[in-house]
Amino acid sequence: MVHDTSARSIPPASEASTATRRGFLKTAGVAASATIASPYVITSKALGDATTPPASDRIVMGGIGIGNMGSGDQNAFLGRADVQYVAVCDVRKKWRDDGKGRVDGKYANTDCAAYVDFRELLARDDIDAVHIATPDHWHAIMTIAACRAGKDVYLQKPETLTLREGPLMVAAARRYGRVVSGGSQRVLEDYKEIVNPCWAGELGTIKSVDVSVGGPSQPCYLPAQETPTDIDWDLWLGPAPWEPYNSGRCDGNYGTGGNSWRSYIDYSGGSLTDWGAHHFGGTIFATDLRELQPLNVTYHPASSDGKEAAYVSVAYPNGVELHHNRPQQLRPKDPLVGGRGAIQIFGDGQRRAAKPVPVYKGTGGIYGDFIECVKTRERPFRDIELAVNTMSGPHMIGIAYRLQRSLNWDVAAQQFTGDEEANRLCDRARREPWIL
Amino acid sequence: MTVLARRHRSTIVLMWAVLTCLSCGLRPAAAADTAAPQDAVQMTVDFLAKDDQAFRAIGLDRVRYGLKGEAATKQFAGLLSKLAPARQLELTAALADRGDRAALPATLALLMASQEPAVRAAAIHAVGSLGSGTEVAVLKTSLAAADPEKAAARRALTILRGNDVTPLIVEAAKVGEPGLRPTFIDILADRRAVSALPDLLAAAVDGDPAVRTAAMRALARFGGPEQVAGMVQGVLKAASGGERDEAERSLVTVCTQNPGKEKAAEALLTQFKAADDATKETLLTVLARVGGDGALAIVDGLIADANAGKRRLGLTALAKWPDATVSQRLLDLLGKSQDPTERELLLATLIRIAPLPDNKLKDKQKLELLEKTMSLCKRDEDRRRVLERANAIRTIETLRFVAPYLDDPNLAEPACLSVVELAHHRTIRDANKDEFTKALDKVLGTTKNEELIERAERYKQGQTWERKKPAKS
């Protein structure tokens, strides 16, 4: 049943069959295997019942990257009555098989197609939407390809790996009118104790916020190991520089201190963008900065006595400053007006007019929000443009740490002012044959 | 201009600019010099009439984010009465997002005319987005309907803007339809209507228990030190049982979680000290749930009292303590007490507080306390609770404490639960892979609980497991 293929060059969507968009009933399983020979029969399930919409009203989905986060996302979509899940894609056989197993188990059949190469999945006309939970170095290429193939996208955070990718992803979404939702469920759900008072105007004008989260990613020098047979290593690397296989290089665990792809610069921005997508995301949402990007990035060197580590601050056009890991002793004592754990908010405390807090559409959290928007064609809670803006701050902070100096960002030009080296770090060449 | 600078100007800038151009992005478009061109409006209208949803989406996108101006808004809104219900629904949603009040009359008319609940709900939402205090009356009426209109009306009243809105909702909460008064209070809470705090305090002692409960719940959301005295009255007014318990929790929230919690706790202590004996007895549980040195002194005094009733009150209060700061006291009392009922209470309290995440102890100390508590347990029932509580201390040492009990048939099940809960946390699991694999294997060979088996297998394979959340309304 598993449709493994080593082919790299596959027909894009345009060469696929001309079946109708909702034609999954006719084609489901066919892409997965030629072994399905029985004629298609309309089942009662396909027609729907009291709790399940008819198949023609369900959103047909596939998943790309079905590991740790991907399997969670898959379960969330698979559990919805308004989703028909038809395909999984992963470069690792185990994740792929597990993902297919979950789908087949849910529907009590063997119809779920399994792909190694995401382009094959995107080439299917019957798929309406995909969720993507690969390492970050794949996000932009896959999202743009999905938009071009007419798919809506639920994309795990952090949505971008470089500053330059963001505008291209937004452009693709807008060009093709696709719903592209970022995937930080925590932004709305886990930060209510700061979001609600901020939007209610109770904390007054926010002056600054201290955010404590790990730092940027590091180079990876892990030794070569024999490449296991159950992973397509070249495809795992994709646009990233070629490096030898090492299980620690590609492990999907959530650590950022080594032995996980989240630790390394070719695949991730490190904790700064990984957990940062949550902590900065929550902060930026709470303080309503989602439509803005920072103007100034200030690098504060470590103190000469070593007591205070270096830290970086970003300032937004409305004057709000976010400090990344500012040492506690350097933070003002007053007026601290709110916070939760790793986030401390300073403001003037003078009550301002309240604004209604944006909420998810539909039901079922951020997944339900995405599905609802796929149906209505509205923009989701974490619309890709907001996600790109959100992640711009952590990316700039990472660049400032790398260069150990302050920077200025020209939002309109999407480049740093007067710092050529910083601009060089806005993007990176992709390994052939991948092109953004 | 350098090569790189040219590169940025020629590529990135233009790509970024697409956001504000192609579909007008999320940024407000520049103020229109002129009215929206009629050919563009007409093209949009044509798209809205298409059968193909993909084409309609183009029109709806333009309604939401483009073609600025009141004239265009009126043209779009004017279509509402001519469309089929499904199309009415999507255009109404788009007009709500467009945010131009010029669409309000048409959405109100739709609300009056449509027989379709979903369309009416969409119209109600639009009224909430576009309206002001003038629309409170119509939304109040919708609140009395069934879902989805009721839910839409509640959200609409929450997002409705204007200085006159909150006073009107306050009025409804005071003298509105009795069955809806709690809902209006919930709406005030959702609006975080600080100006309504005095009214909420008044509602906290209302004659209607549902109103009182809603008011106390609202005060818990954003009440502060200034509301403590009034909330105390709410607690006293609440009928004993479920209502009293919920009222107490609301007051505790204000004193332990909300901004100004320290001052709120002080205010509670002041209220307590000034109260008569009967009131003190009622408030003692709240005081204990808040904790703190001042409250502890009072509780200590009661426990030390020669009067058995007062001592019982003190011990019951101590059992409610919110952190492990009283652990030594509990151990001392356990050492001295011979009363089985007292000992049971003290032990249960120790088991509860030892691993509390908000206490002042470090993980190592928490585990030591729990181990000591385990040594004091004489019944398997208590030992099981100790093992279940242990997983709140997320260290490898906890695994080492729990793992031996996997071999005890009487205690294996809670031990399995704790091993699996500890394994849920990847940082500990990955750093101690071998130990966890061994323990999880033992879990798999022991438990019959299907969920634990599934989780153990997932963790062994390096996968995550999503905790099922309770269904939300």
Next chain:
Amino acid sequence: MAYDPASLDKPFEILKAFDWGGDASAFQPIDAAVVAAHADPAARADLEKRLATLLGAGTSRAAKEYVCRKLSLIGTAASVPSLAALLPEKDHSHMARFALERINAAEATEALRKALGTVLGDLKIGMISSLAGRGDAASVPAIAALLSGESKTAVAAADALGRIHTPEACQALAAAGGITDKAAGSAIADARLACAESLLRQGKRAEAKAIYTSLSESAAAGTTPTAKATRLAAARGILACLDTTTTS
């Protein structure tokens, strides 16, 4: 701290034979020197020279990769010849581009253009990608000539022209006739949409609308999902062109 070239002798020596799994901390002084060289042109030039020297024979693949990463930050025209020499080499071509794509010098562009004409297959796509990344208008004719070639290369060429989207690039895309490869045709349509967007941004509504209209008409007969996607995108674009109330 002042630049001390002698202090880097040993790290450079270790680096030359470095392989993955080795002790990377041994050449961390080079990392620090590269960052510090921002304020010291002489140090930067010296570092660049020493790094570029390692790109020749006798240096491990891992070390060359490291060098390319460093040159991507501080490289200038001076290191272009050493990097350019790696462009035809399968194992090193990407990392050479990793540096060259970022180097702010006409020589870097020239090296990529030259390689575009000589390398084949995926390596050629790599050159296309990097020239697009640099927004190199002068390479438009060479890239446009690839539109009618092999499918994967033609797709990359179209993508690149869309990224460059100068008037010449847009013209080349519009003039691409007789493309029978569906993937290439789809990529050309996408690139033309990008061109129209750039015109719209510049306020050239009529020119943008002309592209959208052309795309809409040419896709009108198509029944594939791609044709429909193009039609929809073009319709969206035409509407955007007509909507003068929005920012442009």
